[in-house]
Amino acid sequence: MSEFRFKYKDINEKGQPMGLFSSKAVLTRDSLVMARKTIPLVDVVGADGHSHNAVIVWRGPSGYANQEAFRVTSGGLKNVLRHVNSSCSRAKAARRKQQLIAEDKLDAYREWNCPECQSVVDLSGREVSPQIWCPYCDILVTQNGNPPRGEVSFHTCDQCGLYAQPKPMTVLYFWFAVVAFGYQYEIRRMCNVCMRKEAWKMLLVNFLFVVGVIPSVFQLLRAYFGGSKLSSAFRELDSANAAFHKGDHMTASMLYRRILEKHPDQAGVHFNNGLAQLGMGSTEQAMESFGASLNACINYEPAYGMLERLLHEAGNGEKLERLRRRCDGVDYVPAS
Ligand SMILES: [Zn+2]
């Protein structure tokens, strides 16, 4: 694989780039070489980012997670994230394969290539499940039969943490002062329900200043008429998530179950249902839902994290041990 080069600037705590000049970074076969540090790719947990800023999380020799955040100034943010994730996932899968060869257990090696981001997901030693989760681009992919249309556009909303269909939304506020006018502009990634709240806020703030009203109305229409209603499998998902946001967990759970009656192997919907059960105070049912989520997708880390926490809190050591044996041990699962 040829080397990938990009330029970046360090950012301050507000996410703004610092300094006049960009630094150079090179992604080689086995490391990410930046101006002041070199990160071995096998230690990289993953890369994510938006609005031109990237964050790379990696595990240092002591096992603690470190992170490096920067503004991509040349090479393109999406390109940088895709190259880092794809390269680190390949390096980790290759290391796993070598370990298994050394232990004479090569038969246990199993990998999956994400069709969206071309990362390699190491599934060695894990049971086969109806869906596979890509930890790098956070999508759930149905493995056989007919995957629901548009399935890969659904993932966790950055704003509310529910499984949904987040999209970038331009948040635009105009204001006029006595002698000047200004505007505030940013792009955030959020689900339709979070988008509705933001769009209403935008419309109200911008109402007095005509210049901002047209984009606000457009975002409001997008928030109400786009989203999960366009997907037949997930038709009720936005309504369910909206009920969840209002604290009506019972309606939310009823709507999640309606989706699951038609599509029982949707790990993300089971996950949201588990959160709704928790909202109702039904810990046992919540654990069942997170368990069903893992049965649908054995490497779905959000469900694993919740179930592990609940079993730990309940002091159920035996089940916790069984869960860890079944689901842990793959390097991208963050150490607790
Ligand atoms: Zn992916």
Ligand SMILES: [Zn+2]
């Ligand atoms: Zn949301």
